[in-house]
Amino acid sequence: MTINDITNIIEELAPLSYAEDFDNVGLLVGDVSTEVTGVLVTLDTLENVVDEAIAKKCNLIVSFHPIIFSGLKKLTGKTYVERVVIKAIKNDIAIYTNHTALDNARHGVNNKICEVLGLTNTKILIPQKQTLKKLTTFVPVDHVEEVKVAIFKAGAGKIGNYSNCSFSTEGQGTYLANEKANPTKGTIGEIHTEKEVLLTCVFNRNDERAIIKDLISSHPYEEVAYDIHTLDNTNPYIGMGMVGELEKEVTEIEFFKDLKVKMKAHTIRHSKFSKKPIRKIAVLGGSGSFAIGAAKAAGVDVFITADLKYHQFYEAENQLVLADIGHFETEQFTKNLLVDYLTKKIPNFAVHLSESITNPINYF
Incomplete structure (x- = not known):
């Protein structure tokens, strides 16, 4: 399998179009046509992770966080980012990341937190807008079913x-077909009228x-007439955070x-307890103050x-309890x-869970 084959499978779960505009997702290092010997999945790509990939004979690292976030102007090895990229290139190891694409995916980061916590009746906390589009096209009556089957299969x-x-x-x-046309129905130079169906779908x-x-x-x-419009509807199946x-x-x-215990948190920073029973929970992996x-x-x-x-802890205003369990802690199960x-998708392929420690925070 090539890198392109593997990343296409990942993007069935988390299409890169789901990612936030500020993010840097996709293949950061490598060639999509490279044959993959093994995949190492990690939360962050550091030098020790590249060493682990070398030891396990994996030439593709799938990393949740992007090692290259803002533009690199030089590769001199002076920063940890430069050193990681240099080591990966020297050892022909590709790096792919999906970050906020997986954050926004229905079965992504936040769904995993809900699963670990045993939450039910889950739904997206902040649904994305303008991710839905509407197609309108015009099809001869006797070809409608054929066209429907094709576009439904495509999504x-x-x-x-x-x-x-x-x-x-x-x-x-x-x-009216001109002399250069090759009309399926009608005659060149004559106005043709055809029974058609206006077909529309989201x-x-x-x-x-x-x-x-x-x-x-x-x-x-020969020429297909169609319109595409972006809808303002929110998409309840794509977005940040989750409620359960x-x-x-x-x-x-x-x-x-x-x-x-469940989130393996060393400590929990929280706002004042409200002295109310707990039933309904919101989660958002990573930095979530905006939510x-x-x-x-x-x-x-x-x-x-x-x-x-x-x-920001003041913003609880006794309406809820804010619980900060740590950035790494909220995202640690992402690689699992x-x-x-x-x-499950490629059962006979070498996919490894990284054992390298990448949490930059230590606890005393």
Whole structure:
């Protein structure tokens, strides 16, 4: 399998189009056509991780965090980032990252936290906007089903737990073919009227290229008329953070004891306890202070995240409890998620869970 084959599989779980604009995702080092000898999955790519990849004969590192975040202007080995990139290049090791693409994926980082905590009835905390698009096209009546099958297979017409969703209206289309045309129906130089169906359906923006390709290949006309519009609808299946519920209410002390054990947290920084029972929980892996307002609006009892600043704890305002368990701690199970996913998709391929310690924070 090539690097391209592996990354295509990963992007079925977390399409790169899901990533935030500020992020740097995708293949950071390497050639997509390279044959892969083994995959090492890690949270961060440091020099010790590259050494581990060499030892395990893996020439592709799949890293949640990007080692190259802002632009590199030189490679002199003066910074840890430069040293990692130099070592990877010298040893023909590719580096791929999906970061916020996996953060925003329905079955990504935050879903994994919910799974570890045993939360049910989960849903996205902050759904993404403008990830849904609408296709409108015009198809001769006798070719509608053929076109539907093609575009549905490519990903069109999926709305939540439903697929093959569309709407059709019959009407009449007209066209006049010039002398350079090769019309499927009608005669060159004469206005032709054809019974057509206006076919419309919704799709995720990451499927656009495949849908348009299959629309054109399945459509009988030489020139295919279609429109695509970006929708303002929020997408409840893509976005940051997640909300879920415990099976039963527990006290704050009980919940925090359980949280510390399940998330392997050395310490929990938190706002004032509200002395209310805990049932509804919001989680957001990594730096999540921007989502405090969304957690309040969701009516949760506790919001679990990381990297909260001193004054941000005041924002709890006795409406919920803010729990900062640490950046590494919120994302530590991400590499397990990716290893499990890849192992199921390519069971006879060498996929390794990195054993290297990459948490930059030590605890006294």
